[in-house]
Amino acid sequence: MQHQFPHAMLPVALHDERARQDFVRSYKVDVLTRLGPGNREVFDRRAKPSYQRKTGQPPRSRREIATAMQGDAFWQMWSSLNRSGQEMMWEALTEPAFRERPRLVAQAQRLRRKRKSFGSLQISGDPVPRYIAAVDIHNQPGGYGLVLGQDDVYAGALYDLSAYHYSVGGLGPLGSDPGDSTVAFLREHHRRFAPRRILDLGASIGASTLPFADAFPKARIDAIDVSEGMMRYADARAKSLGKTIHFSQQNAERTNLSSGSFDLIVSHLFFHETSAAAVRNVMKECHRLLAPGGLMIHSDVPESNQFHPDPYDQWWRDWTTHFNAEPFRSTLRDTSLSKVAVAAGFAPRNVRELKIPSAAAVGVYKKTHGYGAEWHLVVATK
Amino acid sequence: MSGGGVRQEPLPDGRRAEPAPDLRAIHYTFRDEALEAAFQAATWPAYRRRVRRVVLLASALILLGLLAHVSGLQRFGDTPSGLALRAVALVALAVIFLECRRPTRSGALDVGILAATLAAVAAWLLPALLTDGEAQSPAVLIAVLALLLLVPQRYPLALTATLAFLAAVGIQAVADPSGTKIEFSLVLAAAGAFAIFNSREVKIASRRRFLAQHQVQALTQERDRATTNLTAALANMDQALLVIDQDQRVVTWSPRFLEVFALDPSFMEVGKPFSSITARLSEAGLLGRRGLDESLHDRITTPRAGDRLELPLTDGRFIDVRRNARPGGGLVITYTDITDRKRSELLFRRQAELDGLTGVINRAAFLARLESLLSDPSNAGIAVLLLDLDHFKVVNDQHGHASGDVVLKAVTERLRRALRENDLIGRLGGDEFVAALPDIATRHDVLIPVQRILVEVARPISVDGLEVTVGVSIGIALCPADGTQGRELLERADAAMYAAKSDARGYAFASREALDEPDARGKG
Ligand SMILES: C[S@@+](CC[C@H](N)C(=O)[O-])C[C@H]1O[C@@H](n2cnc3c(N)ncnc32)[C@H](O)[C@@H]1O
Numbered sequence: 001m002q003h004q005f006p007h008a009m010l011p012v013a014l015h016d017e018r019a020r021q022d023f024v025r026s027y028k029v030d031v032l033t034r035l036g037p038g039n040r041e042v043f044d045r046r047a048k049p050s051y052q053r054k055t056g057q058p059p060r061s062r063r064e065i066a067t068a069m070q071g072d073a074f075w076q077m078w079s080s081l082n083r084s085g086q087e088m089m090w091e092a093l094t095e096p097a098f099r100e101r102p103r104l105v106a107q108a109q110r111l112r113r114k115r116k117s118f119g120s121l122q123i124s125g126d127p128v129p130r131y132i133a134a135v136d137i138h139n140q141p142g143g144y145g146l147v148l149g150q151d152d153v154y155a156g157a158l159y160d161l162s163a164y165h166y167s168v169g170g171l172g173p174l175g176s177d178p179g180d181s182t183v184a185f186l187r188e189h190h191r192r193f194a195p196r197r198i199l200d201l202g203a204s205i206g207a208s209t210l211p212f213a214d215a216f217p218k219a220r221i222d223a224i225d226v227s228e229g230m231m232r233y234a235d236a237r238a239k240s241l242g243k244t245i246h247f248s249q250q251n252a253e254r255t256n257l258s259s260g261s262f263d264l265i266v267s268h269l270f271f272h273e274t275s276a277a278a279v280r281n282v283m284k285e286c287h288r289l290l291a292p293g294g295l296m297i298h299s300d301v302p303e304s305n306q307f308h309p310d311p312y313d314q315w316w317r318d319w320t321t322h323f324n325a326e327p328f329r330s331t332l333r334d335t336s337l338s339k340v341a342v343a344a345g346f347a348p349r350n351v352r353e354l355k356i357p358s359a360a361a362v363g364v365y366k367k368t369h370g371y372g373a374e375w376h377l378v379v380a381t382k
Numbered sequence: 383m384s385g386g387g388v389r390q391e392p393l394p395d396g397r398r399a400e401p402a403p404d405l406r407a408i409h410y411t412f413r414d415e416a417l418e419a420a421f422q423a424a425t426w427p428a429y430r431r432r433v434r435r436v437v438l439l440a441s442a443l444i445l446l447g448l449l450a451h452v453s454g455l456q457r458f459g460d461t462p463s464g465l466a467l468r469a470v471a472l473v474a475l476a477v478i479f480l481e482c483r484r485p486t487r488s489g490a491l492d493v494g495i496l497a498a499t500l501a502a503v504a505a506w507l508l509p510a511l512l513t514d515g516e517a518q519s520p521a522v523l524i525a526v527l528a529l530l531l532l533v534p535q536r537y538p539l540a541l542t543a544t545l546a547f548l549a550a551v552g553i554q555a556v557a558d559p560s561g562t563k564i565e566f567s568l569v570l571a572a573a574g575a576f577a578i579f580n581s582r583e584v585k586i587a588s589r590r591r592f593l594a595q596h597q598v599q600a601l602t603q604e605r606d607r608a609t610t611n612l613t614a615a616l617a618n619m620d621q622a623l624l625v626i627d628q629d630q631r632v633v634t635w636s637p638r639f640l641e642v643f644a645l646d647p648s649f650m651e652v653g654k655p656f657s658s659i660t661a662r663l664s665e666a667g668l669l670g671r672r673g674l675d676e677s678l679h680d681r682i683t684t685p686r687a688g689d690r691l692e693l694p695l696t697d698g699r700f701i702d703v704r705r706n707a708r709p710g711g712g713l714v715i716t717y718t719d720i721t722d723r724k725r726s727e728l729l730f731r732r733q734a735e736l737d738g739l740t741g742v743i744n745r746a747a748f749l750a751r752l753e754s755l756l757s758d759p760s761n762a763g764i765a766v767l768l769l770d771l772d773h774f775k776v777v778n779d780q781h782g783h784a785s786g787d788v789v790l791k792a793v794t795e796r797l798r799r800a801l802r803e804n805d806l807i808g809r810l811g812g813d814e815f816v817a818a819l820p821d822i823a824t825r826h827d828v829l830i831p832v833q834r835i836l837v838e839v840a841r842p843i844s845v846d847g848l849e850v851t852v853g854v855s856i857g858i859a860l861c862p863a864d865g866t867q868g869r870e871l872l873e874r875a876d877a878a879m880y881a882a883k884s885d886a887r888g889y890a891f892a893s894r895e896a897l898d899e900p901d902a903r904g905k906g
Contacts, residue, residue: 087826
């Protein structure tokens with residue numbers, strides 16, 4: 001596993017903190033890859049027969065599997081271990097991030113002063129939408145909307161650390177794998193495509209935005225997110241890495257950007273943390289913002305039910321909805337994003353969904369998440 | 383005349399020297415003078431009017447009889463004038479009959495009157511029919527006698543009338559044995575009616591009736607007066623009142639009851655179940671949004687005699703509720719608004735609980751409230767934070783105590799801002815604060831609140847135009863992981879706070895620090 005790239009905005013963990021992080025990471029991998037498959041055994045050998053005895057038929061949907069499994073002692077134990085792992089991870093990341101917070105705030109201020117020519121930053125100070133404020137998504141303490149004081153970058157710092165640890169390094173040293181993969185896809189399938197204006201939605205810390213700056217050096221790149229902590233951090237992070245991106249704190253459901261002004265609109269890992277209503281709105285906004293002939297690509301984890309017909313797999317993926325504070329994830333898996341895109345105004349023949357290989361395809365990630373190191377793309381042209 | 387004996391009986395004005403010794407006289411005049419006066423005032427004019435009418439009619443009949451006698455009319459039936467006379471006599475008799483019947487509706491009297499009247503009519507008609515007006519045969523007399531004697535035996539009134547009638551017939555038979563004269567019959571009929579009318583029974587019965595009416599009236603008045611007084615008393619009483627029966631159904635209530643609980647008058651009904659009132663109050667939100675705590679709720683919904691409770695309403699009022707057993711089952715419940723008293727009590731208590739400088743609660747009050755938080759089973763978990771300011775002594779020494787006070791107040795304000803509204807904040811004294819955060823299930827949940835405090839408190843505080851900066855070290859103990867008792871948690875948090883003093887993060891958990899070696903990471 002590669003180390004996380006030590007850019008200037010990354011919180012530096014002390015020796016003990018690092019040890020704790022290492023422990024939690026190993027713990028999580030273990031719980032997921034060594035104990036996790038036990039649930040399948042438990043289901044096949046114990047829960048399924050007992051369900052069949054009680055109801056006269058085997059569980060067929062993910063809901064019935066949930067009923068069959070919910071009382072099982074192994075499953076309960078595994079679930080608590082997994083949840084504890086998640087909480088321990090956040091605590092282990094919170095420690096260095098919080099300790100480093102004053103330094104990072106000052107660092108960001110300094111970078112903004114010193115590297116004025118690298119892109120821009122606009123903070124509206126608007127509160128985050130209710131669906132974000134109401135949950136600490138995947139248990140990130142304080143959630144995406146957290147602001148701990150003036151010029152705060154804490155939410156971004158925490159996210160940066162977590163993207164690496166959560167994925168066990170699977171997103172690469174800069175957490176840019178989703179963006180890298182999309183760029184690779186464009187290079188292969190849209191070789192001639194040379195966008196002049198690019199927009200990244202729900203960009204968070206801009207990890208997936210940066211590859212576009214490298215791939216399309218002549219393009220102007222905008223990146224938006226509702227969280228001011230994220231945007232401030234993303235701006236400083238990009239500046240520290242010498243990339244030029246224009247960040248602004250905005251809601252992607254209704255931006256202040258002008259219609260038809262983008263050739264390429266992308267998002268990464270965005271929809272699975274966004275309410276269904278917001279997803280519909282974002283699609284419509286994309287349609288508005290795209291120039292004729294422009295391209296829209298939304299990339300997310302390939303966990304849609306269309307890729308996983310086995311109800312056990314579907315149930316298995318519900319864990320994070322129920323126990324990891326990701327309320328929108330199960331709903332998204334049931335949703336056909338193509339249909340949403342068509343409803344938003346895209347012509348059906350211009351919309352397609354596909355899976356693409358991960359650019360990094362780092363082994364551990366593949367192993368732990370079982371996603372086969374792929375991304376699920378919704379691609380549409382206007 | 384034979385009816386004269388009856389008429390000589392004392393009339394109801396009865397101003398006799400002495401009340402008659404026999405018991406019946408009691409019914410004749412009332413011993414109670416006021417009652418007697420009332421009776422006479424109520425009955426005498428009408429009575430007199432009626433007597434006058436009957437006397438008039440009877441006299442007219444006698445006159446008619448004499449007229450017939452003088453004009454040699456022996457039989458009524460054979461001439462037109464005879465027929466006319468008979469018709470007039472019949473009408474007069476009917477009127478007399480009705481008149482006599484009116485004073486009382488008692489069955490005894492009716493039968494007596496009927497018997498007497500029938501006798502009179504028979505005595506008058508039969509001779510003419512059977513003997514062709516010549517003479518009254520002894521057989522007819524015997525038949526009439528038998529009829530008269532048969533019917534009224536059981537009735538003193540009828541007996542009196544019959545005797546009077548018989549006497550008259552006897553005299554007539556002696557005086558004129560050759561034949562019954564029609565005029566005599568008429569005289570006899572009138573006399574019979576008189577006898578009935580003046581009979582003691584009639585008078586006694588009317589007095590009884592009056593007495594009964596009078597008593598009913600008196601009782602009604604008495605009751606009305608009592609009710610009016612009671613209603614007035616209830617309406618003016620500061621206490622509200624509700625009476626329920628043994629089935630917990632409403633018997634009565636005072637207007638104040640509606641006021642106290644802001645109930646619509648149309649809502650209350652006799653027989654309404656008590657539970658529907660409490661349901662209505664909860665619906666209106668008066669009893670608290672989350673509902674009352676269960677024991678209080680039980681005591682309100684199923685009240686017992688002798689019970690007393692102080693009911694806090696959500697609009698800030700306090701109602702003192704007392705229940706007493708109601709004779710015959712059920713309860714008399716009184717409600718007294720004791721808000722004023724309660725407020726001053728609470729104010730007094732609150733003041734004793736508060737830290738004078740910062741306005742947050744003091745140590746004792748904090749412990750008490752923490753205990754009640756801990757005993758609330760709905761709490762997923764509680765974090766107890768012990769906060770100790772860093773560098774506070776320096777501020778005090780360099781800028782003086784007044785500045786120290788400004789800093790403490792500012793810190794309190796910032797703690798308030800960093801924490802949620804239902805988090806508990808207290809000051810232990812000096813530069814030590816304490817907080818209790820409900821609904822914290824794991825250490826993960828407490829990270830952000832704690833970090834918020836650290837960031838807030840570390841912001842510069844302006845004191846007399848100068849900016850001073852203090853820090854804070856926070857020890858965290860979690861219930862139930864680190865203990866379930868208030869003092870225990872405070873001690874654990876205190877120990878953790880000392881660990882936090884030498885920790886770069888500024889906070890430390892009780893449980894892990896107990897396991898860890900003292901930390902080498904000094905605070906920058
Ligand atoms: C998982 S993160 C995205 C990660 C990022 N794109 C990457 O690939 O590294 C999701 C982000 O979406 C943002 N977000 C959620 N709803 C949004 C909305 N309606 N408009 C803009 N951003 C939103 C959240 O604040 C969060 O930062």
